[in-house]
Amino acid sequence: EYETVLESLVDRWEAAGHLSNRHQALPFTQRLLATVTEARQPYDQAMDISLPQAGIQPDTPMHLGPAVFRLLHSPALLDVVEQFIGPEIYSSPVQHTRIKLPESQLPIEARTGLTARIDWHQDQGVITNDADDCDILTVWFPITEADLENGCLAVVPGSHKRNLVTHCKSTDPLTLGQVSIPETLVEPHQSPLPMSPGDVLFMHRRTQHSGLPNRSNRVRWSFDLRYQPIGQPTGREWFPGFVARSRANPKSVQDDHQVWSDSWQAARQRLASGDDVRFNRWTGDSPYCA
Numbered sequence: 001e002y003e004t005v006l007e008s009l010v011d012r013w014e015a016a017g018h019l020s021n022r023h024q025a026l027p028f029t030q031r032l033l034a035t036v037t038e039a040r041q042p043y044d045q046a047m048d049i050s051l052p053q054a055g056i057q058p059d060t061p062m063h064l065g066p067a068v069f070r071l072l073h074s075p076a077l078l079d080v081v082e083q084f085i086g087p088e089i090y091s092s093p094v095q096h097t098r099i100k101l102p103e104s105q106l107p108i109e110a111r112t113g114l115t116a117r118i119d120w121h122q123d124q125g126v127i128t129n130d131a132d133d134c135d136i137l138t139v140w141f142p143i144t145e146a147d148l149e150n151g152c153l154a155v156v157p158g159s160h161k162r163n164l165v166t167h168c169k170s171t172d173p174l175t176l177g178q179v180s181i182p183e184t185l186v187e188p189h190q191s192p193l194p195m196s197p198g199d200v201l202f203m204h205r206r207t208q209h210s211g212l213p214n215r216s217n218r219v220r221w222s223f224d225l226r227y228q229p230i231g232q233p234t235g236r237e238w239f240p241g242f243v244a245r246s247r248a249n250p251k252s253v254q255d256d257h258q259v260w261s262d263s264w265q266a267a268r269q270r271l272a273s274g275d276d277v278r279f280n281r282w283t284g285d286s287p288y289c290a
Helices: 002-015 028-039 066-072 075-085 257-271
Strands: 089-091 096-100 118-121 137-142 153-155 191-193 201-204 209-211 220-229 242-245
Touching (some): 002 028, 075 220
Antiparallel strands (some): 137 220
């Protein structure tokens, strides 16, 4: 699926005169790096499995392929999720694909939180406060190797036992605009977590974590998903989720890929109309944000 998405981007970049070499013979990650480096165009939103939180237009791209939907429904994954939150499982719309290019080669035009380093934050801090008491479980896993060199995750063990801390919009050029924890509030004892394909990390909503910079010459690709008990707010009410598993009411499970895809397209159309919505709680008036 992602090769098809890249092929579509390459067609567009070539037609617009941004690209002279399609790099057709290269494997996916190498081709992505080569074409983005030359075209100097954003690619993240076309590959993400969610809408952005601002600037949504009727044609804002997102990837809603059947393979991704099958991934969200993975029985092996849901079996483990069930051990954390029980058998009534809702797939939250807070979900992303992050394909990080080497920072030294990443064009500024393509630098976002989905393609570069991620500042320290708590996942509870990037949703609305109606979901503060919900049992939201973050599920993070790499498609490629994720190591210290190419930007694995880092966490503060035990930070989930403490409260949500203030988040601010970053003014650092390398993480500009990200909702993140001010440096003075990030806890010590930070632990990098190198992971391989097949590994899965399960995190509490208040675990402080970050995505380290990619200082290698390799692409680092990961997914982060969220699951929670059915009936609890997601903290992103304008985006659609679905029932992924229910022992109590199996007929409520949404297993139709087209219905899922249509729900996201309907959300895009609705939000493109210009409705005033807030995706985050922070106003920037905290002294920590000065």
